Amino acid sequence: MRSVTLDYANMLSPNLGGRGLDPLELEGGLAEAFRRAYDDVESRRRSGEMGFFSLPDARESARAVQELADGFGQWFENLVVLGIGGSALGTITLRDSLLGPYWNESDDEARDHYPRLYILDNVDPRTVSSLLDRLDLRRTLFNVVSKSGSTAETMSQYMVVEDRLHEILGEEPTRGHFLFTTDPESGILRKIADEEGVPTLAVPSNVGGRFSVLSAVGLLPAAVVGIDIMEVLDGARDMAQRCQASVLKENPAGLLATLLHQADTVQGAPIHVLMSYSDRLRSFAAWYQQLWAESLGKARDREGREVNRGPTPVPAVGATDQHSLLQLLMEGPRDKVVLFLGAGGAEDPVEIPAIRQDFSALSYLGGHTLSELLDTEREATMEALRQQGRPNLSLEVDDLTPRALGELFMLFQIATVFAGALYGVDPLDQPGVELSKKLTYGLLGREGYERPQLGIGDHDWRV
Ligand code: PA5
Numbered sequence: 001m002r003s004v005t006l007d008y009a010n011m012l013s014p015n016l017g018g019r020g021l022d023p024l025e026l027e028g029g030l031a032e033a034f035r036r037a038y039d040d041v042e043s044r045r046r047s048g049e050m051g052f053f054s055l056p057d058a059r060e061s062a063r064a065v066q067e068l069a070d071g072f073g074q075w076f077e078n079l080v081v082l083g084i085g086g087s088a089l090g091t092i093t094l095r096d097s098l099l100g101p102y103w104n105e106s107d108d109e110a111r112d113h114y115p116r117l118y119i120l121d122n123v124d125p126r127t128v129s130s131l132l133d134r135l136d137l138r139r140t141l142f143n144v145v146s147k148s149g150s151t152a153e154t155m156s157q158y159m160v161v162e163d164r165l166h167e168i169l170g171e172e173p174t175r176g177h178f179l180f181t182t183d184p185e186s187g188i189l190r191k192i193a194d195e196e197g198v199p200t201l202a203v204p205s206n207v208g209g210r211f212s213v214l215s216a217v218g219l220l221p222a223a224v225v226g227i228d229i230m231e232v233l234d235g236a237r238d239m240a241q242r243c244q245a246s247v248l249k250e251n252p253a254g255l256l257a258t259l260l261h262q263a264d265t266v267q268g269a270p271i272h273v274l275m276s277y278s279d280r281l282r283s284f285a286a287w288y289q290q291l292w293a294e295s296l297g298k299a300r301d302r303e304g305r306e307v308n309r310g311p312t313p314v315p316a317v318g319a320t321d322q323h324s325l326l327q328l329l330m331e332g333p334r335d336k337v338v339l340f341l342g343a344g345g346a347e348d349p350v351e352i353p354a355i356r357q358d359f360s361a362l363s364y365l366g367g368h369t370l371s372e373l374l375d376t377e378r379e380a381t382m383e384a385l386r387q388q389g390r391p392n393l394s395l396e397v398d399d400l401t402p403r404a405l406g407e408l409f410m411l412f413q414i415a416t417v418f419a420g421a422l423y424g425v426d427p428l429d430q431p432g433v434e435l436s437k438k439l440t441y442g443l444l445g446r447e448g449y450e451r452p453q454l455g456i457g458d459h460d461w462r463v
Contacts, residue, residue: 002238003404004411006252007394010386011259011337019334019389021262026249034248034258037421044417049428051206052413055214056237056406058204062229065201065216069223072179072199073115076141079224080131081119082157083145083217085294086209087181088121089287090218090409091145095119096283097405098227114226115141123153128160137168141224143179145217147203149187152440158189175199181216208428210291213409228402235406243414253411256339256393257418263337263391264311265423272311273329276341277318277378280400284341285315288412295416295427302426309423319377326381330388338385338392342378344371345399 013020021030045053073079081091095103095117104116118131142161146154165174175198182189184202193200201216212218214236219229243253263269272292274285297310316325318340329338352373354366365373378394385392395411397404420427441449 001403002242002407003235003398003401004239004252004407005396006255007396008255008259010382010392010394011263015386016389016391020267020391021259026258030258030262031248033422034251034254034418035246037257037418038246038251038254040421041414041417048206050211050417051204052208052211052214053240055204055207056233056240056410058215059230059233061202061216062219062233065219066223066229068179068199068201069220073141073220073224076115077139078116078118078135079141079143079221080135080161081117081143081145081221082154082161083119083143083181084121084151084153085290086212087145087147087151087154087217088119089210089283089290090213091117091221092119092121093213093283093287093409094218094222094227094232094405095225097280097400098222098402099225101279103225112226115224117221117225119221120157123156128157132161132164137165137177140177141179142177143181143221144189145181146187146189147183147207147209147212147217149180149182149189149191152437155188179220181220210294211413211428213287214406231402232406232409235401235403235408236410237406238403239407239410240414243411253414254418256411256415257422259393260311260337260339260415261419261422267391269335269337269391270311271314271336273314273316273325273336273338274341275316275318275321275325275338276343277374278341278343278400279317281341281343282315282317284405284408285317289313289315291412291416292419294430294433296419296423296425297432298423298425299432301424303424307424309425318381319374322377322381329390330384334390336390338382338390340378340382340392340394341397342375342394343397343400343404345397345401 009015011021012023014023041050044050081088083091103111104118120128120131144154144158162174165177173196175196178198180189180193180198180200181203182200184205190200192198201220203212203215203217207215214233219232222232223229243251245251245254248254248258260272274288276282276285292311292313299306299308301307329336349369349371351369352365352367356362357366382392382394397408417427438449439452442452445451
């Protein structure tokens with residue numbers, strides 16, 4: 001069963017007035033390049049480096065997650081995830097895509113008595129305090145999610161929360177309010193958990209942050225709020241199977257990776273806009289942004305040669321951004337590809353009433369639904385770009401169910417590792433984020449780190 005379809009006609013030269021890709025290349029040079037990338041990914045997968053491929057089959061761990069969610073997770077009114085980057089964005093996506101926009105504002109009955117779910121993925125003091133001030137902390141579970149167990153932002157949030165809990169609970173231990181999701185063996189969270197008996201879930205060692213949504217990182221919070229996590233995994237497994245095809249034209253992740261890589265490196269279009277025509281998928285676009293940027297933006301290739309490569313992902317939402325980005329997409333530099341994402345299955349399509357019939361500028365709307373308007377605007381925008389010779393792709397999701405979201409997660413994760421192989425970079429590391437971390441440590445006085453000098457010292461270049 002498949003819920004996600006990729007349409008790439010608008011990347012091909014016959015549809016773009018001669019611009020774009022010659023379709024024959026998909027059976028020639030590009031098919032061969034993909035085959036090499038495919039073999040490379042296969043060998044890394046088999047050697048155990050790419051653990052995310054196995055997550056849909058890790059059903060025993062998923063059942064353990066479900067049990068914890070059904071028991072411990074339901075003692076609380078609120079679940080707050082403390083995490084950042086790959087430890088947060090997938091969970092935000094699961095919540096927003098599958099529970100709709102106002103879950104946390106809904107009353108107990110509308111939420112089927114499942115807890116509210118908040119994700120703190122920053123250390124902005126206003127956000128942190130406002131949330132902690134408004135929740136009843138006695139009835140709140142904090143899921144601290146950090147693969148490394150040492151990320152400054154997450155650990156600072158943890159310490160702030162623990163201190164607040166001490167104030168409220170007095171002598172009572174705080175461990176009953178925490179659940180750690182972290183590396184199975186290493187890191188400070190693991191140590192604290194072992195010493196103090198805090199319940200934990202493991203992120204497999206061979207699964208990196210931005211590839212971890214289908215591990216306990218995303219599954220635990222999802223299960224606590226009643227999302228069918230087995231369905232999510234089923235969808236991911238189906239997609240992984242579709243992406244087993246070694247023939248380019250049969251492999252959706254291969255096509256996505258190949259077309260976007262080709263657009264960047266051959267057609268001068270390194271900016272990859274993901275425009276979802278669904279508010280529920282706004283967060284998916286943010287998840288994609290991290291995955292694509294952190295995995296593919298690299299100074300060096302896998303042989304260590306300096307290359308400074310990588311596309312620039314841009315998240316957008318239709319129809320809203322038709323009134324913000326579209327002018328640039330239509331007439332600005334030809335350096336962008338737009339990947340449209342459409343999702344069916346709105347529970348209530350909302351009919352536009354046939355009133356105000358005396359205004360011809362309004363009467364054509366009456367009788368249509370808001371879903372029809374959104375879908376029609378997506379189709380019209382794709383066509384408008386096509387007519388301007390601007391490349392675009394379309395991903396259609398029949399119905400935005402847990403299964404379909406699982407398919408989407410897996411599709412993009414596999415496309416990312418294929419793209420890594422095509423660019424010749426390692427999509428699993430992120431060496432570029434280390435320097436700013438070290439400078440932060442030095443500035444905050446962490447032992448073993450020298451205080452750095454910032455910039456060029458005293459200067460007059462300020463106004
Ligand atoms: O994808 C990644 O590896 C990063 O974005 C991490 O998820 C992020 O830095 C948080 O790391 P950690 O889970 O170790 O706290």
